[in-house]
Amino acid sequence: MDVSxxxxxxxxxxNVFNTMLECPLKRTSLRLKTEAExxxxxxxxxxxxxTHVGSLVLSLSREVALxxxxxxxxxxxxxxxxxxxxxxxxxxxMIAGGAKAAMAxxxxxxxxxxxxxxxxxxxxxxxxxxxxxxSFTTPWGELAIEVGFDTRLEGNISQVDQxxxxxx
Amino acid sequence: MKIxxxxxxxxxxxIQKRCLLKLGVSEDGIVEAENGQVAFESFxxxxxxxxxxxxxxxxxxxxxxLKKVREVNKQIPVIMITxxxxxxxxxxxxxxxxxxxxxKPFTADTLNAKLEKWVPAMV
Numbered sequence: 001m002d003v004s005x006x007x008x009x010x011x012x013x014x015n016v017f018n019t020m021l022e023c024p025l026k027r028t029s030l031r032l033k034t035e036a037e038x039x040x041x042x043x044x045x046x047x048x049x050x051t052h053v054g055s056l057v058l059s060l061s062r063e064v065a066l067x068x069x070x071x072x073x074x075x076x077x078x079x080x081x082x083x084x085x086x087x088x089x090x091x092x093x094m095i096a097g098g099a100k101a102a103m104a105x106x107x108x109x110x111x112x113x114x115x116x117x118x119x120x121x122x123x124x125x126x127x128x129x130x131x132x133x134x135s136f137t138t139p140w141g142e143l144a145i146e147v148g149f150d151t152r153l154e155g156n157i158s159q160v161d162q163x164x165x166x167x168x
Numbered sequence: 169m170k171i172x173x174x175x176x177x178x179x180x181x182x183i184q185k186r187c188l189l190k191l192g193v194s195e196d197g198i199v200e201a202e203n204g205q206v207a208f209e210s211f212x213x214x215x216x217x218x219x220x221x222x223x224x225x226x227x228x229x230x231x232x233x234l235k236k237v238r239e240v241n242k243q244i245p246v247i248m249i250t251x252x253x254x255x256x257x258x259x260x261x262x263x264x265x266x267x268x269x270x271x272k273p274f275t276a277d278t279l280n281a282k283l284e285k286w287v288p289a290m291v
Contacts (some may be wrong), residue, residue: 015219015273016273019273019274019275020272020273020274020275032170062209070170072182072183073179073182073183074186083178083179086177086178086179087177087179089177090177090179092272093177093224093251093272094272096251097250097251097252097253098251100251100253100254100275101251101252101253101254104254104255104256109222110251111178112224114227137192139190142239148251162276
């Protein structure tokens with residue numbers, strides 16, 4: 001994986017949280033992801049495909065997911081409802097879209113987000129992809145983005161099934 | 169004044185609807201749809217003044233909706249509000265007949281300014 005990709009996702013995440021939520025992100029760590037479990041309780045998974053194929057996982061602590069949804073909808077939430085799931089999916093869509101625009105030369109297309117709730121489920125990237133986890137802290141709590149791209153697929157635009165998958 | 173508001177995210181529809189209500193559009197004047205197909209069914213059976221649509225949606229995307237709308241109506245303003253920010257995508261939308269374009273994420277002020285261009289004259 002071309003690790004420079006990750007910078008576009010970091011910048012896009014900061015932009016989305018600043019613009020839509022007025023919530024500053026502070027990066028706390030960057031590491032290779034080795035475990036299959038998502039970092040936090042509410043995670044949105046979105047695929048990108050084009051000359052490269054990859055996935056973004058936006059993983060929010062419960063507190064961040066609830067506060068972010070409250071900020072968007074101006075309604076208080078005390079549980080992870082379908083509204084929270086929708087909001088987290090849309091945040092992942094905007095982050096992936098921003099990164100995609102910054103990598104316009106790759107001619108990527110966005111998939112539609114899927115959201116999983118809970119940490120028991122596992123997210124599998126393709127075996128030859130080493131996803132990178134970037135952790136952030138916010139005034140509301142913790143979140144992370146996980147990004148994996150298979151650069152071996154350069155020039156092949158058909159292998160969209162190489163995106164990350166989820167299993168229970 | 170009747171607006172067709174199309175986005176597969178209920179969150180996005182709520183944010184945009186809130187802005188429209190502040191601009192004086194009545195609750196009854198906003199018809200929501202979660203994809204292009206549902207939107208075009210509404211468009212075919214009702215009269216609208218503005219269409220606001222996302223691009224990436226299941227079943228029928230916003231670009232396909234735009235093209236179908238333009239087949240039957242060249243005049244109605246169609247505003248695309250989307251994460252598709254690349255120049256090539258904007259050009260594609262312009263070629264298909266989009267009237268205006270707003271990239272997500274946006275601030276409340278940016279959304280308001282964009283809609284103020286189109287809505288007040290018709291309220």
